[in-house]
Amino acid sequence: MxxxxxxxxxxxxxxxxxxxxxxxxxxxxxxxxxxxxxxxxxxxxxxxxxxxxxxxxxxxxxxxxxxxxAVSTEEVADGGPERLVERLLAAVGVKLGEQPPSSLALLRSMLTHPEATEHVRTSISGQLAHIQATIPGEDAELRAALIVATLFGVTLGRHLLDLDALRDVPPERIAALLRPAFTALAEGQATSDATGR
Amino acid sequence: MxxxxxxxxxxxxxxxxxxxxxxxxxxxxxxxxxxxxxxxxxxxxxxxxxxxxxxxxxxxxxxxxxxxxAVSTEEVADGGPERLVERLLAAVGVKLGEQPPSSLALLRSMLTHPEATEHVRTSISGQLAHIQATIPGEDAELRAALIVATLFGVTLGRHLLDLDALRDVPPERIAALLRPAFTALAEGQATSDATGR
DNA sequence: GTCTATAAGCAGATAGAC
DNA sequence: GTCTATCTGCTTATAGAC
Missing domain, CATH: 1.10.10.60 (Homeodomain-like)
Known part of the structure; x- marks a missing residue:
């Protein structure tokens, strides 16, 4: 014009x-x-x-x-229960590879910025519900929560706390060690008598 | 006088x-x-x-x-390798019971206050070294790190993020579900082929 | 459209009255 | 010893010059 x-x-x-x-x-x-x-x-x-x-x-x-x-809301890929553990381990690979700065920005403030807390809580609840739906048994919710918490702890330790023991380890090694643990959480039977009572 | x-x-x-x-x-x-x-x-x-x-x-x-x-530095009770998992589960019980306000104060700021970050890092490294020493095999350090990260994630989810799925669950139930996972991490064999390569 | 100058508020820290 | 009053510095945010 x-x-x-x-x-x-x-x-x-x-x-x-x-x-x-x-x-x-x-x-x-x-x-x-x-x-x-x-x-x-x-x-x-x-x-x-x-x-x-x-x-x-x-x-x-x-x-x-x-x-x-704003960008950072991931999804755990969908699928049947039998492949759950494999999909979780794939998620481990993603979370332990390069994390997008937007995710790190969110995680860094998640404990001290109320809005960030809420954002993370919602995101985790979503993942949790998703995983829960593919776990059999009545402990499904708790099992799913423990899986998510583990993923969470490892991600935090690696990317935000920079723990030596996690920082430079190839994601595949971590996934390999995590597999039996996730399998136990996703499919195993609860052992009673945790307190020795 | x-x-x-x-x-x-x-x-x-x-x-x-x-x-x-x-x-x-x-x-x-x-x-x-x-x-x-x-x-x-x-x-x-x-x-x-x-x-x-x-x-x-x-x-x-x-x-x-x-x-x-200042108060909050805990120790994982000492002992031989064979009882490691039980001692870890006892630690779970402690961490999921009432947490002292001093610990929560430290954890809340651990991602944003440099001094708090360092404090937590040191504390975790200490626990890690301790657990590592009782795990056999060459993956000991990484296995120990994953155990600590799990403990860490669950503690955070419960006390700082207040996740519904973790908040009101008796520590014994969590310990019971965690036992096989910890056993797998502490004693199990790594499975290869995590990436399908 | 971009920047200078400044307003307005709140924090941690201090000096001095009581 | 305890509190009042204040200082100093830093932040976000705005208004207006160029």
């Missing part, structure tokens, strides 16, 4: 790029330091823009965080 | 009591909201004292936090 000299990128394209860059840097910082310790100023500095611009684009810090963690 | 009217509590006793009360309330708040969101003012308000008094006693917020989480 106008006589613009057709720049290589239109304004809206440039805007989108800048926005994406800010978001990427925000994810990094949220993943490193959590919600509270991450400042708009630091995000802006790392993205090479003015702090006011971040506010202009995202309105408020809450909103920036929400956008930064 | 002096003519004091022997009050029911000496000044130093009163002081110690007040200090303990502040510490207890601080633990509660740190456990609920984490380090960042807990303010000296809020601690003082809950303890019914003046904010300046808290500073007087503890000097700085960091120091208050350090004192609040």
């Amino acid at each position: 106008e006589e613009a000299a057709t720049p290589r990128l239109t304004r809206s394209q440039r805007r989108r790029r800048t926005e994406e860059r800010i978001l990427a840097r925000a994810r990094e910082l949220f993943a490193e330091s959590g919600y509270e310790r991450t400042t708009i100023r630091a995000v802006a500095a790392r993205a090479g823009v003015d702090p006011a611009l971040v506010m202009q684009y995202f309105g408020a810090k809450d909103e920036l965080f929400r956008r930064a963690v | 002096e003519e004091a009217a022997t009050p029911r509590l000496t000044r130093s006793q009163r002081r110690r009591r007040t200090e303990e009360r502040i510490l207890a309330r601080a633990r509660e708040l740190f456990a609920e909201s984490g380090y960042e969101r807990t303010t000296i003012r809020a601690v003082a308000a809950r303890a019914g004292v003046d904010p300046a008094l808290v500073m007087q006693y503890f000097g700085a917020k960091d120091e208050l936090f350090r004192r609040a989480v």
